[in-house]
Amino acid sequence: MIIRPYGDTTGDGMVQLSFTLPIPHDKRAEGAALQLAGKMGMDPAMLVHAKQMGDGYTFFVVYGKVNHLVDTDKVHVVERDFPLLSAKEVNAAIKRRLRRRLNVVGACIGTDAHTVGIDAILNLKGIAGEKGLEYYSELSVTNMGAQVSVPDLVETAREKKADAVLVSQVVTQRDAHLQNTRAMSAAFREALPAGRRPLLIVGGPRFDELMAGELGVDRIFSRGTTPREVASYLVHALAGSPA
């Protein structure tokens, strides 16, 4: 399906844009702002607000019509390619296929201290009304908390015979999350042979789920993930999909 942005009427293509340019405010700066909007495909573009900040910066708000078409058939997304199971089903599938508890080790690595996200996935309390992985009787969860170094994580994963390692990354300035994830997956590749390497999962609000391959992990979860999705994925990836 081909669609366009919708401001006030079907097909009007209207969007709102704001940004700063590192130049003082004058007519030329406004023209520069419109040039950028034009390059982004806005035509006509209305410059509706311009405000100088300090000596050399100007903030702009632009409204206008973009000419790009959005083709919903060509959207790249990581669709859930596994069934969403209930806790009961998860436990049953693990019991049936693995005949042992599935070991999960979770951590927030590097100097990132944001544990709320990984805790939401792992801890009993969970999030959005769903219990976390600790609630699943067939999952054995080790939550290492925050600021875990990669060597410690690899060590613990080995020790706990982890089937899956769950890593959270929330700080993204200067791509910290990408760097840490790459370091982590490299360390696992180095430390363990392919067959014995645990499933590597990372999550955090600013990840692009399409980057799993690039980062050397098996799966990425982003904004608004719920524990059930993660549990279902674990079953799918480690215990085969139940028919």
Place this chain on the structure above:
Amino acid sequence: MIIRPYGDTTGDGMVQLSFTLPIPHDKRAEGAALQLAGKMGMDPAMLVHAKQMGDGYTFFVVYGKVNHLVDTDKVHVVERDFPLLSAKEVNAAIKRRLRRRLNVVGACIGTDAHTVGIDAILNLKGIAGEKGLEYYSELSVTNMGAQVSVPDLVETAREKKADAVLVSQVVTQRDAHLQNTRAMSAAFREALPAGRRPLLIVGGPRFDELMAGELGVDRIFSRGTTPREVASYLVHALAGSPA
């Protein structure tokens, strides 16, 4: 000079974008939003907010880096190509060159009833601390007010021997301002031979100053115009620039 948008550090290229797509919210919709951002040149683009509105629409906020460069040397703007004069200089120039008062007729045409803008330019009171054209002793101003029909305007311009006609247009939905301006300039072309046609000026907050030729007028004034700019332009266009 080549510049990029500035979010937090020089050259980071960061911008903020929001829009609605006419589809319900799901992963595919988020992908569609990112596709649009991508087409606009945002890479990487972070989808930071998505909210369904009613059944079939979703609002998105996207942050990200645009790759476009802004070349401030290639900016198209209507730069002031005439000197900015004081009221005294305006009056002196008219007296010297024209040897009579310069006649100005102003109106807000069509069904547009927004007079604040044209009044700001014409009325004594003015705007932003500058007196309006009525204050200039060598300008004879007729302010016809709002909702003036094009035939009435042409008639009055003829009657008052207008040197310049100043038209305001504030309502822009469905391009009302462009349609009305075109109708106005066509009517003047029809009614009067080239030599006797008054200078045609339009103004309003949403005009693109580059469109004068297209709309058949001599000059366009947009957001934040002050009476002095208009008076100086009148002198420049009708009484030659004072050396």
Place this chain on the structure above:
Amino acid sequence: MAGKLDLDATVVARARALAARAGQPVVDLARSHTTVSVERAVLRLAGVTGADPDGIPWVNRLVDAVRADVGLGHGVAVPVFHAMETTGVEDVTVLAQKAAAGSVRFTVPAAPGRARQRARRATAAGLKRIDRRRAERDRLIKRHGDPKQRPWIYLIVATGDIYEDIPQAQAAARAGADVIAVIRSTGQSLLDYVPEGATREGFAGTYATQENFRLMRAALDETSKEVGRYVRLTNYASGLCMPEIATLAGLERLDMMLNDSMYGILFRDINPIRTFVDQRFSRQIHARAGIVINTGEDNYLTTADAVEAAHTVTVSQLMNEYFAHEAGLADWQLGLGHAFEINPDLPDSFRLELAHALLARELFPDAPLKWMPPTKHMTGDVFRGNLLDGFFNLAGALTGQGILLVGMMTEAVVTPWLSDRDIALQNVRYVLNGAGNLHEDFTPGPFIRGRANQVLSEAIDLLERIVDDGMLNAIADGTFGIMKRPADRGKGLDGVEKQDEDYYNPVVEDL
């Protein structure tokens, strides 16, 4: 809510008495004149419908024909129903068509008794339809319920196309709007007829037509059922056709109408006499139809300064109250307008807003005041815009306003987008939900009380001057909104006539 300002009851009473004295001459004018639109409204109630192939309604053709033959001074009812009898035509619309074709002549019979009777029977049928719609509204409110909170949340729809308006209005209602206003195309106020049919081509608003009213009301009836809350519909009985649009609103069960001569005079350059005559009749109809009117004092603050001119708003509200009561409207029907338009850069701007808003609240304790958002000081900075709207919402909650016209962050940019309304409603919900009860903790101190009393006393001074000089002169002088509008200028004056001795209006008899 009442009593936070310590207003002096005798001062308030004096303000009301002055407003009545200042308004009386205007009422006298209205009672002694009629207009083409008043007469057309009568004929609409008597059953004339539809339009000629050029889109000119048959009521216009009929009134023009009557006027050409006998003028309007007798009212059109008697000549029309006399002609029905003499021509034997049974259907008034058919008569109108014949009159338009020039095949009927109109006269005023010496003994108008029978014509009056027939006319009155016909218009009574029209009024009865209005009564039925009112009863229907009462039933639906009982069934679906009123909004749970005050203020009611009022949202504007303005695509210009009734078929885009409808889904947007329904979406807004689902998202929490209690009242939907379909604003009008910029041109309509100056049309001296009411367009016909469903319309898709308006500029910055959609034409007010009977069919558009019907379509939107039906759509919102559906949504009311869905959301379990009666969603009200608003339009504009303003401009040159106040009486007729009021009538159509009554016939199609609209629930509120913008209705204020002062707006037409000041901002659409409509002749003061024309529109005061029209207004009185339209308000009588609104009273009958159980419709809440919204007045337009808020608009003054877009051209005048909101602090300097605060008292002109108060004066106008007092006069509008007088005019409305005189026309039969009850207090619950008085959506008197005011607005949050003080320059936000002014020190204590928010507290000044509170003073003004509370003054209106306490002067008119039983009226469902219409509280308008910032517009003039909104800019293209939409982030700031949403913030200002939040403080506007708060001021509404703190001062107990009745109808909250939801502000849009894009006010300075475009007529509202779908997403603007959603963001705006989210804003309202946050403020009402999180701080809606803050009025319990709000006890105006000397600054706010002082300011309110100052505005009231300036209002009294101005009313005294108006009593002396006359309301029409005050309007001519630019007292309101700094717009100067002399009584002998402006659009539509040629549609006014003085009533003759034998003027007869069957509708007014029944109101």
Place this chain on the structure above:
Amino acid sequence: MAGKLDLDATVVARARALAARAGQPVVDLARSHTTVSVERAVLRLAGVTGADPDGIPWVNRLVDAVRADVGLGHGVAVPVFHAMETTGVEDVTVLAQKAAAGSVRFTVPAAPGRARQRARRATAAGLKRIDRRRAERDRLIKRHGDPKQRPWIYLIVATGDIYEDIPQAQAAARAGADVIAVIRSTGQSLLDYVPEGATREGFAGTYATQENFRLMRAALDETSKEVGRYVRLTNYASGLCMPEIATLAGLERLDMMLNDSMYGILFRDINPIRTFVDQRFSRQIHARAGIVINTGEDNYLTTADAVEAAHTVTVSQLMNEYFAHEAGLADWQLGLGHAFEINPDLPDSFRLELAHALLARELFPDAPLKWMPPTKHMTGDVFRGNLLDGFFNLAGALTGQGILLVGMMTEAVVTPWLSDRDIALQNVRYVLNGAGNLHEDFTPGPFIRGRANQVLSEAIDLLERIVDDGMLNAIADGTFGIMKRPADRGKGLDGVEKQDEDYYNPVVEDL
């Protein structure tokens, strides 16, 4: 401001008494232990500067060397200054270099009198430099003036690069910021040394180094002159190096420091004992330097629910007050933390915020409370974000907060952009200018008063439990921020030693 809540003075006194009883064992612990960082701070005051080629400061090398030879139980001052005498080295930094090279051995002399004297003379010189910076601050404040309004406007800068931070900080100050905080790179709290030099590579913050302090303070001194208002500078004396960073802050005339063991314990997993010992010394230094501390109770509400856990904030504030007073800080130096973190969807959320904020205000009438903006409930909806921040600003003004940490609409997205700060400051200016005096009209009703008193009584209950169980157990149980932190775990415990009988710290003698 005081007295709007009708708090019962005897209840308040009881809360304070309980906090003192609960805090006493922690103080005893702090007084009877020392840490590597306390000792390093002593040496910094005694004149050790610079770092080895790997970037490890000479103070670290020296303390490690002393510790290896004689432990920390005697304090490092005596062994170090004894070694100065025995080796004849005149410069402590040179001694550190020699010690690092293994060419000096440390012992504790039987008669430490002379070493103590020399040490004390050296550290006194360091303290004198701090005293001079304090006097300098007083002079500059006199010259340039304090902010005109309360609350002071506090803005964060966080590029990670001191050379990008500086122009952004200056721009922020010009745009109205009264206080600039340079936040730290995510890694720093866990470093058991203070990095050296100007730094350009931080993640989500810039390293706290003496040189970065100096550069930023100099830049802001320039801007203070320009804007005619003394612009304060803030950094973090938190994490593993509290005492040293406090010292560097004193030496470089920083004006405020985030300084709270509880933050390190709960959110950086630092060992409780280590950090309580460090905290006491760092606060003694802050007291001397005239620095305002900022505590971190606001953070609890990012992991715990702001309504359920409101009383834990109060308890922590009372304990922090006790710890601070005990360390010599005056009330004006207590920027106790709290935050606007109630779920905005909760009915009456704003009034609950007012209750909590006012409770803090009235419990600590002379402390310049640090009021933190919404973070947890901020989302990528930046329009809504700016609105929430506006109500946060309003709550700050209504309840007389001292230091307003300005919220950013992009809180959930990125560390603040230049334009975010500008929009945020515009928001603050609007609210303070337009509604800053609204507190005159704010008289809390039963809902707000009731809620405040309820929180206070829950705080007393909790304090009673802590008196019984001990503060360290409470922390271990997850009482604060639902983070469980046992006293025998966490980072940095190996840097703690019990003081011996002959422990000597020349700095503490002078504080």
